[in-house]
Structure formats: C-alpha cells, structure tokens
Amino acid sequence: MDVDVDGSLAGPDPDALATTTTSKTTTTTTMKLPRHFYERDTRIVARDLLGKILVHVDGGVRRAARIVETEAYHGPGDLASHARFGPTRRAAVMFGGPGVAYVYLIYGRSHCMNVVTGAAGFPAAVLLRAGEPVEGCLHSTRGPGNLCRALAIRREHDDGRDLLGDDLFIEDAPRPAEPIVRGPRVNVRYAGSWAEKPWRYALAGSPWVTRPPV
C-alpha cells in the first residue's frame, strides 16, 4: 500500500514558517521543523523532507545542504530496516520519539544519517541520501555517506541527537519546484519483497541524486 506523492504538506503547519508582517513589507523567516512534522507516517515525512535544509552548526560554523533524496524505513516488519531485529543497541533510537537523529557507521567507513519519525514505540526513520550544497560543505553531498562527510556529521557525536536543538536540525523551505519521483530503495536486496517498496524519494533532475529512481 503506497502513499500519495504530490509533494504537499498534509495540512497547515503554523509553526513551520514564521511570517512577520509590517505596514509595508512581509518578511519570511526560516524556522526549524517542529516536532509534529516528524510525528507522521514515515513515507509522508520522507517525501516532505525533499527541499528542506539540513543544518549542522559545527563548532560555530554553519554547514548546510538542501535535501534532494530520501528513503523511508517503516515499521518492525520492514525487512530492509535496521529495526527488523527489534530494539537492539544500534537501532534503539528508531523505537524512540520522533525528531531525533539516528546516525550509524556502514562498511566501517561511511556515516549515514536518518531522522526518526512516527509515534514513539513504532520503529521508523528516513535516511537522508543526498543533498545540494548550500553552505560550508566540506565534500560532495551526493550519497548518504558523502552527505554526512560534507556536513561533518558523525555517529559518535550525532547519533541520538534531538533535531530541535541548536546544533543539528532541519529548516523549513518552500515546496520544491521540481517534481518528485520515487522508486525502490537502494541496496536492500536481502529484504525480499520489501526491497520492491517504492519508498525512495528524489527531486527529479537534480544532479545530486545518486541515481534516477525512474
């Protein structure tokens, strides 16, 4: 069962964007995504995260990228998810409340960042697979390991970090002009039929996407 992918927010989100109106001008200030943004169906969050700005304040230096590719990992039965073994030490954060970073090391070399979603107790997260460099990037932002390297995000410092804090967060941004495309998740062939779920989302035409889903 799939979800719609029209790229719109599910409803009004008054905390997501602060608008200040004066007599002559209207200024819009970017804001951190609020907790309830993350507290929704994983696949909706994965889709809505496209175009948003991932920010890491790294020792006073702002490093930021616009998210262009995500993947949803949804529930205890998802055989592609790290949560498939239950709340193990590594995946325990996926079983906690939403709006927290789950950062892990893969193949002994690359760090990958996820955002925990949905209600506490239901293990789900969105893998941030690629971004478009915005500010202070140290490396290519193409690919999940590269994105973390570019923003200096590391498991030992950032795993379990609350995304409503001041060091690591995601800023709201206007809905992307690019169409959204989706397809099967990458490198999860071991997951049987779950590998076929079209839970990878990307902005069409972005050169930062690891490979076109369709």
Place this chain on the structure above:
DNA sequence: CTCCGGATTCGT
C-alpha cells in the same frame, strides 16, 4: 567467542 555480511564509496 567466531562467522557473515552490510541503508557505501572509490579506484581499477
């Protein structure tokens, strides 16, 4: 404890 293999990347 050992064994298997991975939500990747990079160079050949």
Place this chain on the structure above:
DNA sequence: CGAATCCGGAGT
C-alpha cells in the same frame, strides 16, 4: 567489479 574496514547480530 572489488577492496576497504568496522561492527552489528546470530549462532555455538
């Protein structure tokens, strides 16, 4: 296409 390189999870 395969090595790199650490560690999570399962089995004994």
